Amino acid sequence: MCDLETYFETIFQCQEPKNLYEPILYTLMQPGKRLRPQLVHLAAEMFDGTGEDADLVASAYEMLHNFTLIHDDIMDKAEIRRGRPTVHKKWGTNVAILSGDALVVTALLQIHKLACNPEIVLSVAKLFAQVSMETCKGQQYDLDFETAENVTIDQYLRMIQMKTATMFAGCLKSGGLIANADADSLQALYDLGIHLGIAFQLADDLLDVYADTEIFGKAIGSDIKDNKKTFVYLKAMELSDKKQAHQLQTLFSTTTMDETAKFQEVKTIFDAVNVKQATEEKISLYIDKCFEDIERIHVDETKKSPVKSLIQQLKNRSK
Amino acid sequence: MCDLETYFETIFQCQEPKNLYEPILYTLMQPGKRLRPQLVHLAAEMFDGTGEDADLVASAYEMLHNFTLIHDDIMDKAEIRRGRPTVHKKWGTNVAILSGDALVVTALLQIHKLACNPEIVLSVAKLFAQVSMETCKGQQYDLDFETAENVTIDQYLRMIQMKTATMFAGCLKSGGLIANADADSLQALYDLGIHLGIAFQLADDLLDVYADTEIFGKAIGSDIKDNKKTFVYLKAMELSDKKQAHQLQTLFSTTTMDETAKFQEVKTIFDAVNVKQATEEKISLYIDKCFEDIERIHVDETKKSPVKSLIQQLKNRSK
Numbered sequence: 001m002c003d004l005e006t007y008f009e010t011i012f013q014c015q016e017p018k019n020l021y022e023p024i025l026y027t028l029m030q031p032g033k034r035l036r037p038q039l040v041h042l043a044a045e046m047f048d049g050t051g052e053d054a055d056l057v058a059s060a061y062e063m064l065h066n067f068t069l070i071h072d073d074i075m076d077k078a079e080i081r082r083g084r085p086t087v088h089k090k091w092g093t094n095v096a097i098l099s100g101d102a103l104v105v106t107a108l109l110q111i112h113k114l115a116c117n118p119e120i121v122l123s124v125a126k127l128f129a130q131v132s133m134e135t136c137k138g139q140q141y142d143l144d145f146e147t148a149e150n151v152t153i154d155q156y157l158r159m160i161q162m163k164t165a166t167m168f169a170g171c172l173k174s175g176g177l178i179a180n181a182d183a184d185s186l187q188a189l190y191d192l193g194i195h196l197g198i199a200f201q202l203a204d205d206l207l208d209v210y211a212d213t214e215i216f217g218k219a220i221g222s223d224i225k226d227n228k229k230t231f232v233y234l235k236a237m238e239l240s241d242k243k244q245a246h247q248l249q250t251l252f253s254t255t256t257m258d259e260t261a262k263f264q265e266v267k268t269i270f271d272a273v274n275v276k277q278a279t280e281e282k283i284s285l286y287i288d289k290c291f292e293d294i295e296r297i298h299v300d301e302t303k304k305s306p307v308k309s310l311i312q313q314l315k316n317r318s319k
Numbered sequence: 320m321c322d323l324e325t326y327f328e329t330i331f332q333c334q335e336p337k338n339l340y341e342p343i344l345y346t347l348m349q350p351g352k353r354l355r356p357q358l359v360h361l362a363a364e365m366f367d368g369t370g371e372d373a374d375l376v377a378s379a380y381e382m383l384h385n386f387t388l389i390h391d392d393i394m395d396k397a398e399i400r401r402g403r404p405t406v407h408k409k410w411g412t413n414v415a416i417l418s419g420d421a422l423v424v425t426a427l428l429q430i431h432k433l434a435c436n437p438e439i440v441l442s443v444a445k446l447f448a449q450v451s452m453e454t455c456k457g458q459q460y461d462l463d464f465e466t467a468e469n470v471t472i473d474q475y476l477r478m479i480q481m482k483t484a485t486m487f488a489g490c491l492k493s494g495g496l497i498a499n500a501d502a503d504s505l506q507a508l509y510d511l512g513i514h515l516g517i518a519f520q521l522a523d524d525l526l527d528v529y530a531d532t533e534i535f536g537k538a539i540g541s542d543i544k545d546n547k548k549t550f551v552y553l554k555a556m557e558l559s560d561k562k563q564a565h566q567l568q569t570l571f572s573t574t575t576m577d578e579t580a581k582f583q584e585v586k587t588i589f590d591a592v593n594v595k596q597a598t599e600e601k602i603s604l605y606i607d608k609c610f611e612d613i614e615r616i617h618v619d620e621t622k623k624s625p626v627k628s629l630i631q632q633l634k635n636r637s638k
Contacts, residue, residue: 020459071420075413094394094462097416101390101423102455108427108448118437125444129427136421140339143413 002055004037004062005029011059011106023087023099024106027066030082035200036061039171042307043189046299049179056110057124057174063107064128065167068135070100075143076226104132116178124174131170138163145229153234157198160231165197181298188296195293196311199286203317205230206279209270221263227252231282232275239273287315321374323356323381324348330378330425342406342418343425346385349401354519355380358490361626362508365618368498375429376443376493382426383447384486387454389419394462395545423451435497443493450489457482464548472553476517479550484516500617507615514612515630518605522636524549525598528589540582546571550601551594558592606634 008028015021037058044054072078073086074096080086088096111128114121141159145151172189181189207216208223209232223230233252237245251257251266270276290311294304327347334340356377363373391397392405393415399405407415430447433440460478464470491508500508526535527542528551542549552571556564570576570585589595609630613623 017456017459017463019463020456071416074416093412097390097393098455098458098462101420102452102459104420104423105448105451105455109445109452112441112445112448118441122431122437122441122444125441126428126431129424129431132424133421133428136417136424137336137339139417140336140421143417144336144338 004034004059007055007059019095020099020102023070023091023095024103026090027070027087027099027103028062030084032082034062036065036167036171038310039168039193040175042310043172043175043181044179045175046297046303046307047176047179047181047185049175053114053116053178054175056113057178058171060107060110060128061167061171061174063103063110064132064135067100067104067107068139070096070103072139075139114178120177120180124177127170127174127177131166134162134166138166146227151229151234153231153238156229156231156234160201161194161198164201165194167193168197168200169193185297185299188293192290192293192297192307195286195289196314199283199290200314200317202231202279202283202286203314205232206276206283207317208232209267210276221259224252224263224266225259227255232270232279235278235282236270236273236275239275239278240269244269244273283315287311323353323378326374326378338414339418339421342389342410342414343422345409346389346406346418346422347381349403351401353381355384355486355490357629358487358512359494361629362491362494362500363498364494365616365622365626366495366498366500366504368494372433372435372497373494375432376497377490379426379429379447380486380490380493382422382429383451383454386419386423386426387458389415389422391458394458433497439496439499443496446489446493446496450485453481453485457485465546470548470553472550472557475548475550475553479517479520480513483520484513486512487516487519488512504616504618507612510615511609511612511626514605514608515633518602518609519633519636521550521598521602521605522633524551525595525602526636527551528586529595540578543571543582543585544578546574551589551598554597554601555589555592555594558594558597559588563588563592602634606630 008025012021012025012028040058040061041050041054044050044057069081070087073081074088074093078086079089086096087099091099108125108128111121111125114124138159138161141155142163145156145159169190170193172193173186176186176189205223208220208230211220213220222228223233229252233248237248240248248266248269251262251269254262291308294307294311297304327344331340331344331347359377359380360369360373363369363376388400389406392400393407393412397405398408405415406418410418427444427447430440430444433443457478457480460474461482464475464478488509489512491512492505495505495508524542527539527549530539532539541547542552548571552567556567559567567585567588570581570588573581610627613626613630616623
């Protein structure tokens with residue numbers, strides 16, 4: 001696996017027009033977990049596939065991910081991402097729209113550089129398009145939910161599957177594809193991505209309330225501040241009595257209340273209904289599914305250790 | 320060639336989420352010249368290629384074109400397109416960003432439905448990605464030029480080649496690709512697209528000043544109002560004496576002057592330096608190149624008539 005920062009610099013450093021590539025490089029060079037590239041490589045390595053093709057696909061998915069971040073940050077009016085100003089905050093909305101567009105197109109170009117046989121390139125490219133589509137749909141549902149009267153837990157889970165988990169699935173399956181994995185294993189890798197992605201997002205929802213800010217690296221409580229109805233909120237509503245539910249609903253409607261006071265009041269109800277445990281149980285359920293999916297991958301058990309370690313890490317994620 | 324409106328309705332009518340697909344369908348159903356789909360079909364038919372594959376590629380390029388319109392309209396703060404409110408005006412910027420994103424991804428999915436052999440699908444998909452990239456770069460240069468002190472005619476021509484002509488080239492070459500055209504013809508089709516695209520854009524620049532509004536179907540003078548330094552302005556500057564050049568520069572800096580008075584003053588100078596004739600000569604030069612490109616396509620002369628007619632139409636375009 002190549003060093004992604006160096007790789008991105010090589011691709012973008014001297015490209016023209018400068019005003020298009022500067023925000024792209026700024027976004028890609030921000031420190032992040034690089035989870036999606038890791039998933040591509042883990043899957044490819046399971047089937048002894050490494051080298052440039054894996055780097056190409058890994059970079060493409062990291063670009064796709066960052067494209068969604070740039071455009072979502074405009075839509076969410078987010079000013080800070082990973083401790084730095086967002087692209088639209090730093091350069092304005094026009095630059096953010098266009099550099100996002102260019103980023104997803106660059107991702108496509110990366111996929112078309114693959115050296116493996118054309119049918120596989122085509123499968124990777126088609127999957128990439130399908131994943132991109134699901135991500136857009138997921139983002140639309142997320143926006144729709146902001147103003148929806150009622151969102152069920154099932155609807156929420158379907159939304160995060162589209163918006164987050166499908167990309168995990170795309171990474172893992174693509175890694176398998178370029179390493180010539182068999183059809184059953186490809187399906188297992190895809191399913192693994194879906195379950196892992198949902199677990200990852202539920203953990204993210206939980207960390208927004210219960211993270212240790214020093215380890216988490218970003219401010220907590222932003223979902224509560226923005227009245228975002230995440231799994232934690234929806235589950236808490238389900239577990240609440242009538243009075244608590246009414247309080248939560250009121251708290252998640254206000255836009256004027258003091259941020260700290262609101263967070264404390266919400267957290268008091270969350271604690272009272274023990275939503276932390278309920279969410280952790282749901283995460284565990286998806287993590288269990290992940291291990292079942294791994295069973296269905298046709299490689300020696302020893303080859304499965306790295307992906308199992310990653311899942312354990314994500315299960316215990318604190319940031 | 321299928322009826323595009325019906326085709327788009329079939330694809331998008333019942334798709335969910337509704338809020339994502341409604342603005343997409345609204346955009347695609349607006350009456351337009353459908354020039355890009357025509358180019359795909361003309362090239363394919365020259366090599367006896369027709370049917371569903373041509374419809375798929377034609378629809379993909381129409382989608383790509385409309386994706387650029389939706390996002391460009393946000394950047395240009397354009398409120399009206401083809402006589403109707405633009406997407407961001409009707410639904411807001413967020414919807415316009417996301418539906419643009421979804422539209423370009425849908426275009427990709429269309430290409431991946433192609434039934435021809437995988438190597439050709441791959442070539443069409445790769446070309447599509449390259450064209451999309453050039454279009455983004457062209458749009459960035461266009462934005463850069465708005466605030467640039469000096470733009471040369473050569474820089475302007477390179478910009479419109481990227482922003483407009485590459486897509487024409489992509490359409491023609493893709494049409495050839497799916498109909499198994501030989502390599503020389505494919506190159507000739509690509510070059511034809513470039514030259515036709517530049518001629519088309521120069522004609523567009525000219526129509527903004529000299530169109531008959533009733534035939535043109537939209538208001539003229541918008542480039543002048545927006546201080547857009549099109550070919551007509553740049554060429555007029557070149558043909559102007561010192562006093563005229565100073566006047567033009569001043570007129571293209573103001574944002575407060577009465578629209579009609581400004582248009583009249585600009586047009587008086589344009590007429591005095593005879594920029595209409597100079598632009599028409601430049602267009603003719605590119606149209607001549609188009610006919611030279613057509614010579615290099617390896618099909619019977621009779622097969623070339625439809626594309627020749629289209630070029631003649633575009634040469635004499637009044638809307």
